[in-house]
Amino acid sequence: MKYNFDEIINRRNTYSMKWDGGDFIKRIGITERYDENTLPLFTADMDFSVPQPIIDALHQTVNHRIYGYSIFPKEYYEAIQYWFHKRHNWVINQEEIIYSPGTVHALHMAVKAFTNPGDGVIIQRPVYPPFTKVIEGNGRRVRNNALVCDENGYYSIDFADFEAKAKEKNTKLFILCNPHNPTGRIFKPEELQKLATICLENDVLIIADEIHGDLIRRYEKFVPLAKVTNNTEHIITCTAINKTFNVAGLHCTNLVIPNKKLRRKLTNEMGMHLASPFAISALIAAYNEGEDWLEQLKEYIDITMEWIVKFLAEKMPKVKVRIPEGTYLMWMNFGGYGISPSEVHERIYNKANVILEDGKMFGEEGLDFQRICVSSPRPMIQEAFQRIAREFADLN
Ligand SMILES: Cc1ncc(COP(=O)(O)O)c(C=O)c1O
Numbered sequence: 001m002k003y004n005f006d007e008i009i010n011r012r013n014t015y016s017m018k019w020d021g022g023d024f025i026k027r028i029g030i031t032e033r034y035d036e037n038t039l040p041l042f043t044a045d046m047d048f049s050v051p052q053p054i055i056d057a058l059h060q061t062v063n064h065r066i067y068g069y070s071i072f073p074k075e076y077y078e079a080i081q082y083w084f085h086k087r088h089n090w091v092i093n094q095e096e097i098i099y100s101p102g103t104v105h106a107l108h109m110a111v112k113a114f115t116n117p118g119d120g121v122i123i124q125r126p127v128y129p130p131f132t133k134v135i136e137g138n139g140r141r142v143r144n145n146a147l148v149c150d151e152n153g154y155y156s157i158d159f160a161d162f163e164a165k166a167k168e169k170n171t172k173l174f175i176l177c178n179p180h181n182p183t184g185r186i187f188k189p190e191e192l193q194k195l196a197t198i199c200l201e202n203d204v205l206i207i208a209d210e211i212h213g214d215l216i217r218r219y220e221k222f223v224p225l226a227k228v229t230n231n232t233e234h235i236i237t238c239t240a241i242n243k244t245f246n247v248a249g250l251h252c253t254n255l256v257i258p259n260k261k262l263r264r265k266l267t268n269e270m271g272m273h274l275a276s277p278f279a280i281s282a283l284i285a286a287y288n289e290g291e292d293w294l295e296q297l298k299e300y301i302d303i304t305m306e307w308i309v310k311f312l313a314e315k316m317p318k319v320k321v322r323i324p325e326g327t328y329l330m331w332m333n334f335g336g337y338g339i340s341p342s343e344v345h346e347r348i349y350n351k352a353n354v355i356l357e358d359g360k361m362f363g364e365e366g367l368d369f370q371r372i373c374v375s376s377p378r379p380m381i382q383e384a385f386q387r388i389a390r391e392f393a394d395l396n
Contacts (some may be wrong), residue, residue, distance in 0.1 A: 001299070001300070002292070002350060003048075003049075003051075003293060003296050003297070003299040005048050005296075005297065005377060005378075006377050006378060006379065007048075007049065007377060008047075008246050008377050008379065008380065009047065009048075009049060011047065017043055017045075018040045018042070018043045018045065018047075019040060022034035022035070022038070023229070023384045024037050025040075025042075025315070025355070030042060030355060030357065030358075031316075031349045031350075031355050032333050032350060033173060033353060035353070037353055038353050038355060039353065039354045039355070039380065039383065039384045039387070040354075040355040040356070041354060041355060041356055041372050041373050041374070041376060041380075041381070041384055042355045042356055042357045042371075042372075042373065043373065044181070044243065044328070044329065044349070044373050044375075045243075045246060045248050045343075045373075045375070046246040046249075046328070046373075046375035046376070047375065047376040047377060047380065048246060048375065048376075048377070050137045050245055050246050050247060050295065051245065051285075051286070051289070051292075051293035051294075052244060052293075053285040053286070053288075053289035053290060054247065054282050054285045054286050054290065056285065057281040057282060057284065057285035058141070058278055058281060060281065060365060061117065061277050061278055061281045064277075065324060066314055067276070067277055067278075068277075069274055070274060070275060070276065070277040070280055071274070072099065073273065073280070074094075075284050076280055076283060076284060076289055077094040077097055079283060079284045079286075079287035079288050080092065080097060080239070080254055080283070080287060082250070082287060082288065083287035084224075084239070086291075087214070087291075088222075088223065088224055088227060089227070090224055090226065090227050092256055093258075095263075096257055096258050096263070097254050097255070097256060098254070098255070098256075098257060098263060098266065098267060098270075099253070099254055099255075099273055099274075099275055100238075100253045100255055100273060101251040101252075101253070101271065101273055101275070102242075102251050102253055103209060103211050103238045103240055103242070103253045104130045104134065104273060105253075106207075106238055106253055106255055106269050106270075107130070107131070107134045107175060107207060107209070107238075107267060108137075108138065109269045109270045110173070110207050110236060110266060110269075110366060111134050111135060111138045111140055111173065112138055113265045113266045113268070113269035113270075114172060114173055114190045114205050114265065114266075114312050115138075115140050115172040115173050116263070117140065118139065118140065118141065118170065119140050119141065119170045119171070119172045119173070120140070120141045120142075120143040120165070120168055120171040120172065120173075121135045121140050121141070121142065121171070121172065121173045121174070121175060122143045122144075122145050122162070122166065122171060122173070122204070123135070123142060123143075123144060123145070123172040123175050123177075124144075124145050124146065124147050124157070124176075124177065124180070125144050125146050125147070125176075125363030125364075125365050126146075126178055126182060126183065126331075126362035126363045126365040126366035126369070127177055127180070127181070127182075127363065127367075128181040128182070128209075128362070129361045129362060129364055131175050131177070132363070134175075135175075138384045141170075141352070143165040143168060143171055144156070144165075144363070145157070145158060145161050145162045145165050146161075146168055146363070146365050147180070147183060147185070147365070149183075150154055151277055152322065153320050153321065153322045153331075153333060154185075154322065155180070155183040155185050156185075156191075157191055157195070159198070162195065162198060163198050163202075164245065166198050166199060166201075166202040166204050166252050167202055167217045171202070171204055172203075172204060172205065172210065173205050173206075174195070174204050174205070174206045174207070175202060175207050175208065175209065176195065176206055176207065176208045176209065176225065177209050178192070178208060178209070178213070178222075178225065179210075179212040179213060179215075179222065179324075179325065179326025179327050180209055180326075180327075181212060181327055181328055181329060182327075182329050182331045182357075182359075182366070182369075182371040183324070184323075184324020184326055184327050184329060184331060185321075185324070185325055185326070185333055186216060186220055186221075186222050186325040186326040188223075189223050189227075189228045189345075192223065192228045192229075193224050193228045193229060195225075195342075196225060196228065196231075196234075196235070197229075198227045199234060200234055201366065202232060204234070204259070204264070205234050205235075205236065206225065206234060206235050206236065207236045207237075207238065208224070208225040208226070208235060208236070208237045208238065210222075210224055210225070210237055210238060210239060211238055211239065211240040211242060211243050211244075211253070212326055212327045213239070213326070214243075214244040214294060215243060215244060215298070215301070215326065215327055215328050216298070216325060216326035216327075217225065217298070217305075217323065217325060217326070218295075218298050218299060218302055220325045220326060221358070222326060225237060226256065226258070232258045232259075233258060233259045234259070235258070236255055236257050236262065236266070237255065237256040237257075238253055238254075238255055238268065239253070239254050239255075239256060240252060240253040240254065241282065241283050241287070242284045242301075244286070244290075244294060245282070245286040245290055245293075245294070246375075246376070247258070247279075247282050249292060250278055250279045250282050251275075251276075251277070251279060252275060252279040252282065252283055265296040265391070300378075301328050301374060301375065302323075303378075304378050304381055305323045305324075305330065305374060305376055306323070307378065307381075307382070308321070308374065308381065308385060309321060309322075309323060311382075311385050311389075312332075312385070313331075315385075315389040315396075316388070316389050316396070317396070318334075318336030318337050318392075318395070318396070319332050319333065319334055319336065320332070320333040320335070320336060321333070327373055328373060328374055328375040329372070329373055329374070330371070330372050330374055331359075331369055331370075332364075332369060332370050332371075333368050333369050334368055334369065334370060335368035337392065337394070337395050341358065341359070341367055341368060343358060344370065345358055346370075347388075347392060348370065348388055348391065349393040351391045352384075352387040352388045352391045353387065354384045354387055354388055355369065356370045356371060356372045357371040357372075359371065364378055372384075
C-alpha cells in the first residue's frame with residue numbers, strides 16, 4: 001500500500017472532539033469516564049492522515065497569508081461534476097449545486113424551509129440521532145418507518161408502513177440516509193425507486209443524505225437516489241467531502257437540487273453561505289486527486305472489518321455483527337449476553353475504557369446495540385476489542 005494507514009497520529013491537543021472533547025462528551029451523556037487511556041471510537045471521523053494532494057492544496061492556501069472572503073471558482077463546480085460523473089455516471093449541472101457549511105445544518109434549514117410546525121417528517125430508525133433532533137427541535141413530528149432487522153442482522157424497508165406514513169396527513173418530507181448510519185445498508189436501486197415513487201405520489205419531498213456514499217466495501221455498489229428515477233424534482237441530495245476524505249472540520253457539504261423553486265426556497269432560508277478558502281482548495285484537490293487514496297483506504301477498512309468479525313466469532317461469540325455494505329461503522333448486537341444495556345455500557349465505557357455509541361441514541365430499535373467507528377489504525381481497533389473482550393470473558 002502506498003499510504004500507511006497503520007500510522008498512529010497523536011490527535012490530542014488538536015481541538016479534536018474525539019480526542020480532546022472529554023468534558024463535552026461527558027456532558028452530553030455519551031460516557032462517564034474519559035481520561036488519557038480512553039480509546040474514543042465514537043464520532044464518525046477518521047484517525048488517518050488525509051491524502052497528500054489535500055495537504056499540499058491547504059499548504060498553498062496557507063502560504064498565501066491572506067484568508068479573506070472567498071468565491072467558488074469554476075474549478076470547484078467542475079471538481080464536483082467530475083467526481084460524481086466518473087464514479088456514478090451522474091451528470092450534475094452547476095446551477096443545481098448549493099454549498100452548505102455542513103450536512104446537519106442543511107437538514108435543519110430544509111426542515112424549516114419545506115415544512116411547517118406540526119408537519120410530519122419520515123425517518124428510518126435506528127438512525128443517526130441528529131435526524132430526530134432536526135425534526136423535533138424545529139417543532140415537527142417524527143414519522144418513524146422503522147427498518148426491519150432479520151435474524152442475521154440484515155435490515156430492510158417496510159414499504160407498506162412507509163406508504164402509510166407518506167399518506168398520513170401533513171407528512172411533507174422524508175430524510176433518507178443511504179448508505180444508512182448505523183445499519184450500514186446500501187439501499188438497492190429497486191428499493192430507492194419504490195421510495196421515490198411513493199414520495200412523488202404523495203407529495204413528499206426527499207432529502208437524501210448520501211454523505212457515506214464513497215465509503216463502501218470494495219465489492220459493493222452505491223447508486224445515488226437521483227440516478228434511479230427520471231423525476232428528480234422532489235429530490236435534494238446531500239454530498240460531502242467531509243466523511244470521504246476525513247475533512248469534517250472544514251465543513252464542506254454540497255447539495256444537489258434540480259428543482260429551481262426548491263433551490264430558491266432553501267437558499268432564502270439558509271442565507272448566502274461562503275466557504276473558507278481552505279474548504280474550497282481541499283474540495284478541488286480531493287475530488288480531482290483523491291481517488292487513489294480512497295480506494296486504498298477502502299481496502300484497509302475492509303480488512304479491519306474482516307479482522308473484527310473473526311475476532312468476535314472467536315472471543316465474543318454472543319455478539320451478533322455483520323460486515324456492513326457501506327460506511328465505516330459497525331453495528332453490534334450485545335443482546336445475546338442477557339444483561340441490561342446499562343451493564344453492557346458499564347463494561348465497555350467504564351471498565352474497558354473504550355467509547356462507542358449506545359444503540360439507544362439511534363432510537364429504541366437500537367437498545368441492545370453498540371456502534372463503533374472502525375476508521376482508525378488497526379492496532380488501535382485491535383486494542384479496543386481486546387480490552388472489551390476481557391470485560392465480557394466471564395459471560396462467555
Ligand atoms: C448520516 C450522517 N449525516 C450527517 C453527518 C454529519 O455531517 P456534517 O458534519 O456534514 O454535518 C453524519 C456524521 O456522522 C452522518 O453520519
